[in-house]
Amino acid sequence: MPLIETSAALLIPWAVIGYLLGSIPSGILIARALGLGDLRSIGSGNIGATNVLRTGSKGAAAATLLLDAAKGAIAVLLARCLAGEDAAQLAGLMALIGHCFPVWLGFRGGKGMATFLGLMLALAWPIGVLCCATWLATALIARISSLSALVSACSAVLWMLVLGYWQMLVLGIVTAALILWRHRANIARLRAGTEPKIGAK
Known part of the structure; x- marks a missing residue:
């Protein structure tokens, strides 16, 4: 069912709920709880799992990855259960x-990849699994997190076309465009050959 078929009055509350769930700064909360410092003053200053890994805590990075993915998945599953696919x-x-733009942090958030994977897994698990596999394959080959994110996000549109998930195509294009925009500085470093490898501090 396309997004436009459900009335705006019913959709608006779910837009707010989804936004507030996504705005929870998992990485910052975990880093503070474990005494790892303020992520915004570490490494790239990003609040996602890749930057948490730069603190040297693999456990904290894994927890951040899972919680950031869970934000997208929970938003999708709650809305689907109570209000439908739109x-x-x-x-x-x-x-x-x-x-990406959390109200609690002055709209300066993460780059969105873990949340993207979480919402894709919840919306259509075959698409989500293929996006995860694409990320992993790219990471194993290139060992660059940002490149893996870019390839994975863009591949979602391809997988939707191949598997016939036409009802998700607009969402796939919009989310891929947002992730590309959030990674624009990484794209510049990739072109210059200066983007750090996974695990680099």
Whole structure:
């Protein structure tokens, strides 16, 4: 069911709920709880799992990855259960926007990849699994997190076309565009050959 078929009055609450869930700064909360410092003053200053890994704590990075993914998945599953597929797509998109532009951090958030994977897994697990596999394959070959994210996000549109998930195509294009935009500095470093490898401090 396309997004436009559900009334705006029913969708608006799920947009707000999705955004607020996505805005929870998992990485910052975990880093503070474990005494790892303020992520915004470490490494790239990003609040995601890749930068948490730069603190030297693999456990904290894994927890951040899982919680950031859970934000997208929970938003989708709640909305689907209570309001249907249109609301689920919108809630997932807004969770991603919330992660990238959280109200609690002055709209300066993460780059969205873990939340993107979480919402894709919840919306259509075959697409989510293929996006995860694409990320992993790219990471194993190139060992660059940002490149893996870019390839994986863009591959979602391809997998939707191949598997016939036409109802998710607009969402796939919008989320891929957002992730590309959030990684624009990484793209510049990739072109210059200066983007750090996974695990680099």
